Amino acid sequence: MDPNDVGTYTLLSNIYAKEKRWDGVVKIRKLMRDKNIKKEPGVSWIEIGNVTHVFTSEDNKHPDYGQTYQKVKELLAMIKPLGYTPDIGAVLHDVEDEQKEYYLSYHSEKLAIAYGLLKLPPEASILVIKNLRICDDCHSAVRLISKLTNRVIVVRDANRFHHFRDGRCSCLDYW
Template identity: 55%
Template sequence: MIDLLCRSGELTEAKDLIKSMPFEPGAPIWEAILAGCRTHGNMDLGIQAAERLFELVPQHDGTYVLLSNLYAALGRWDDVAKVRTLMRERAVKKEPGCSWIDVENMVHVFLVGDTVHPEVHEVYKHLEQLVLKMRKLGYVPDTKFALHDMESEHKENSLSTHSEKLAVAFGIMKLPLGATIRVFKNLRICGDCHNAFKFMSRVVGREIVVRDAKRFHHFRNGECSYGNYS
């Protein structure tokens, strides 16, 4: 219930529900709160949730990443740096983001900013052409998901290197026309990628399914089964 409230932006109601519970909330509840605050930009409650998670699961990298993302979305780069420093001091390692797709019984793995896959340069070119078509339908890269302090153009470029975009573009290149694109990602899907896949599903006329660390997302005809919640 708390997760549903957080997805819909009802963060005050979620907090009230926590207060009414006959037991102390555990880490999954506070993580749902923090993720909701990241989505809806609630800094005060997000910090409170992060502090509780630091007490409950101090070595869980997801807390640091979500809090850093929350700061970055609001342009608080000094606080982003402080979170990264805290991770180093506590020896917390961020799990590298990667995505993979099965094409002709072979699993192809892509990392963020991939330079290793033998066809990655062709994937970047194909993705660039897709983005041009997506822009004509109204897609605008959401640079608040570029989690570094840089110029806007560089932020857009960094978004285009996310592993899930590379894996989906590779599937579009390689799978038969009309075939569903099925991609797996080890972390939570990026908000910009989530929006991009809605436009991409319209451009290529295919269903795109992304299974991230939390849930399945089914993109079809410009819509996602989970609405705008990534």
């Protein structure tokens, strides 16, 4: 109906990827390039001290990215004993499982939350804004991070506010 709607192309590409039909993914992405249709990248931001810090997935442009990556790595190691298992089935790329886990580890919202944990006082809530919907993997991870750190973490995604506290989310895991 709308040949320039990026959402339609993204959905079709994701359907092909979910079925591991990588030839279909390649065709759709080529068609998008040919038509100059671009998917909006996932971005998360957090404000600290009147400064807005913006993160993209696998971001290495932030001045404190090394420290932030280390914090994410520590958090993920600490929530695994609490039941966290990376949802690699959600990664729609034709790569090895180890690479899929890496992609999930450094999503923009995880980076923004880790940065907030590094820079905000221990009693402060963490508020992260995200331009797209939070993925299942990040939602599960943030629930456990809120429990582990005893922090209130609020993620405002494209659909709603997710208010995480004590390992639970206000959306009751329906989003």
